[in-house]
Amino acid sequence: MLENYLPVVVFIFLGVAFGVGLTLIGWLLGPSKPNEEKNSQFECGFPAFEDSRMHFNVRYYLVAILFILFDLEVAFVFPWAVVQSGLGWFGFVVISVFLFLLVVGFIFEWKKGALEWE
């Protein structure tokens, strides 16, 4: 029973070895010329430290929600694409219905003006 878990153990060791190894190589071989900018936290182009209760445009919120909706769709389409050849026409029809319902949502948000920035 326990030998079934051998791949997991191998995977853990490989993962640890890979992570430690790469860091070690970088530390041993890389040049080290630190300055203030390089040592500060990376924050996607924003200043690293400011008040967390800052104002931001409410439109980001809408875009984020719509993005998640259509991003999650891939989570369903991807497994379908992997086994698609085994599913045949049945799988094709099912995924078409699913995508059609998403398109209806897309038409709705477009027509309602959720995609307009101004």
Added chain:
Amino acid sequence: MTNNFSFEINSLLVALPEIFLLSSIVIVLIIDLFLTSKFRQATYYLTQLSLMVTGILSFNLIGHPETVIFSNSFILDNMASVFKVFITGSSMVAMVYTRHYLLQHSLYRGEYFVLVMLAVLGMMVMVSGYSMLTLYMGLEILSLSLYTLIAIARNRSIAVEAALKYFVLGAIASGLLLYGISMVYGISGSINISDISAFAHDPSINSRDTLILNFGLVFLVIGIAFKLGAVPFHMWVPDVYEGAPTSVTMFLSTVPKIAALAMLVRILVDGLGSMHDYWSDLFLALSLLSISVGSVVALMQTNIKRMLAYSTISHVGFIMLGFVTGVVSGYGAAIFYVLVYVLMSLAAFGVIIILNNKGYEADQISDYKGLSKNSPWFALVMLIVMLSMAGVPPFIGFYSKFSILQEVVSAGFITVAIIAVVFAVISAYYYLKIIKFMYFDESDKDETISAPMDIKLILSINGSLILVVGLFPDRLMNISMSLL
């Protein structure tokens, strides 16, 4: 790789009402987008048409032999079809009042009707669900639509508060339900109701398995009790009823109860029926607490929507009492009770909606002072509803309470029946208080209430049904008893 998915056109015919409703939702949503404001009413009529056709399709499937499709996760039997007819029918009635309310409070939006249809679709999936996953999916379609419906009055802070409370508490309850499902799945190895039933009925089941199954069962009962609004999981009910726009309150206090009852029957009776000894104790505690808290706390309310919320809680207590008996006739009495409750509740909220004037909610009990002089007909309907809810013969509410108590007594729970009757008598006080306000107090405002013809007609039919079915309850009782 072999093809495991057999695609049979027959299995689609079994799910025809759901497929039709989903297609209508898509069509109505798109049509509503392109309507000019002149044709805004079209959305309402299309919604009513879709619901009616869905109801007729479900009606035609009554008597269809029991069929399980979609890899054992969707069942069509008489209970499912009959419940679907009642769900679509009562949603249509609720929609008639809803349009009036929405127009008066300038909340009329096409999305409202689409969301209601989505909620109905969720309930139909719940009623037909034969695996834990299908039941849960239906429940979530229903709940997410209801959260949004409550928040549709987004300028009213009390409505937004109600929506948020309902959402947070509903999410916790869904989490508990899922946890229970995962425990049951973990020990039985299946999410199909029939497989779980076979596992639980197996006489060679060992005590460790029973213990874990019982552990999952507790969470399942909590999840269901929350959705029904039974004490001590009732905290959301009064706040949501009060905060939501009255048309939404009407919808969410009536139709989802049918679906929740169906889910209860599927999981606890069909699936874990052999565990009845374990869950009936939980139900006994839940129902006695609901009846007592619902009856006593309602006495103090000044807001009629809050009062009806507590009255719902006490009705839910009676419904759950039917499941304590552990006999099929007891379950049938509970189904009868829930159908009767929907009928009475629709009429009660109907009167409240009619008394709304432009932008003004008639939700204080004192608003009903002297109603019999201003509008005697509406007062009479309210009188019938209140007497029926209090359980006075010959109205239908008497028979629903009577049949539950009869089953409880014949199952040997005499003390329980006495306690229930005592609290039913206490609860009669607040129903009679409204009647006293309507008939024996002077009104402080002097205006006649007018309402469109369609509402008057529906309300009159609804009110007289409470009396007529009360005089001849056999037919509805036979239907309820035959479903299990």
